[in-house]
Amino acid sequence: MFDRPIAISLSPNTKPDDVRQAASSLLNIYNWQKGSWEKKVISWFKKYFQVNQVYLFNSGRSALYCLLKSFNIGPGMEVIIQSFTCVAVPDPIIWVGAKPVYSDIDNSLNIDPAQLTQYITDKTKAIIVQHTFGIPAQIHMIKKITQKYNLILIEDCAHSLGATHQGKRIGSFGDAAFFSFGRDKVISSVFGGAAFIRNKSENLKNLSNIYSSLSYPDYKWIVKQVIHPLAFFFILPLYNYYLGKFILYCFQKITLLSKPIEPIELTGGLPSFIPYKLPNALARLAYHQLKKLSLFNVRRQAIARFYFRQLKDINNIFLPPDNKEAIYLRFNILVKNRDKLYRFFRQYHILLGLWYANVIDPAGVEFDKIAYTKGSSEYAEKMASLSLNLPTYPSLTDKDSGYIVELIRKYADKNNRR
Ligand SMILES: Cc1ncc(COP(=O)(O)O)c(C=O)c1O
The missing domain is CATH 3.90.1150.10 (Aspartate Aminotransferase, domain 1)
Structure with a gap:
């Protein structure tokens, strides 16, 4: 009785220690937007991936959107992504005014390098490689293709933080990589993401400028996310009873809890919460999870x-x-x-x-x-x-x-x- 239900997407990474972090974060009202936890997450990523600059965003979508802008991708250009993906991947391409082109996949459920060249045109500017469900794509073969056609290679590591390919960390192969700290990703701060660019100083400068021009989300948005682990801590043991489902329904109805995707995104629209910086209150949750x-x-x-x-x-x-x-x-x-x-x-x-x-x-x-x-x-x-x-x-x-x-x-x- 009152056991946690087996449910793949209901706050799956949260344990009591994360709930304590969320409670402290909530009480620390003066540090909700800016603070020292952001720096800790940045240092963690810099060390883990051996990169000089890392930028934190309030979602993987914000991170990808800003990366595309940093590479000056816009109207009249195409970006190849794989089918068998989330709308969160083509949307940022549409938001910058470019066109997503969908490549078919192989049995690893990742882009099939053998078919990739057929999607390349004069307008192709970049390829985004997703490592679906944490299984590495055939990144060496794809990299050869991007080098041959002079295309930007962006690794989508939303599912794959910590995976390796031939001993090297996923996220280390492309010109850029981005990550998600979404509610059911590898680590979770409910909403969050990170991005970096390697060896392209001009684009890195662009990313730094774009990041500086962003704001932190407002307090209301931050509170909604910080409440999430706390709410689920109480709801989950009751979830197998009508009461738990009812409480969850009410929380969502009065928008006390955020949805992972807004309806506007289903039609390629830009939701109001993108792009923003990762607020410190969520960086605290992310850092606590990175340690694990x-x-x-x-x-x-x-x-x-x-x-x-x-x-x-x-x-x-x-x-x-x-x-x-x-x-x-x-x-x-x-x-x-x-x-x-x-x-x-x-x-x-x-x-x-x-x-x-x-x-x-x-x-x-x-x-x-x-x-x-x-x-x-x-x-x-x-x-x-x-x-x-x-x-x-x-x-x-x-x-x-x-x-x-x-x-x-x-x-x-x-x-x-x-
Ligand atoms: C493969 C993939 N890439 C990118 C994203 C975007 O991440 P986020 O939800 O943090 O915006 C997601 C998640 O929705 C995803 O599944």
Whole structure:
């Protein structure tokens, strides 16, 4: 009774120590916008990635938007991204006035380098490489292509902080990289992000100027985010009862809690909270989580190994690539009748993940507004129709992951016999 429910996206990284940080942050009203925690997060990133300058933003979207501006990307230009992504990636391209061009993916659910050159035109300025679910893309092959065609390479590390490729940290390969500290990302300050540029002094200067011109979000926005871990700490144990769901509904209705994506973003519009600097109150939460990053990722990898061992022989369930350097932010399985399996889990009060059940997620994205043509990325669309994410978040217990495996077996037994 009153156990935390198994739910992939309800504040998955938050533990009591994070709640204490949020409470202290909330009480420290004079330091909500500016303060020393920002500097700590910046130092952490500088050391981890061996870069001279790091800039903090209030989201990955803000970070990407400012990076694109720093590279002078604008009207009449194209930026290649992959299909099987979140609308948060094409949107910043649209906000700067450029056009997103969608490349199909391979079975790692990342951009397929073998197909990439067919999307390059005279207007192509940059390629954004996403390391989906924390599985590294084939970054060396992609880098060769960007070098050959003189394109900017931006790494989208929203899912992959801490992953490596041939021993080198993801985020170290491109001309630039950005990160997200969103509520269900690798580390979380509810909203937040970071970006850096390597070896391009002119663009780095631009980024520094753009960052200086930004403001901090207002107090109301900051409070909404800081309250998030506190609210979930009380709501989650009640979530399996009507009371918990009702409280969450009320909090969202009176907009006491923020939504991860605003409706305007589904049509390529710019929401009011972008672009801003990362406020100090959230930098405090991010820094506290960064200190736990390697523990978090070791745990995620252990859970992924468990799924690999336990699910390998189940008919009609296909597992992600087994990559020892991946961090498996989510463990994405492919299954026919995905929605049926999702509903089956709901009967047991378990909420699995549906990133990217829509080829450009979430549901409701207007494809024509973000320049996506339905049917253009055949493989990505197929993967979107089959994908279901199993949780690997750090507080998932062995009992929880064992229960998930047990339910998948039960479902497969029932359905494969027919
Ligand atoms: C692959 C990917 N890139 C970028 C982003 C943007 O991050 P944020 O939510 O912090 O703006 C997201 C998350 O929505 C994402 O999933």
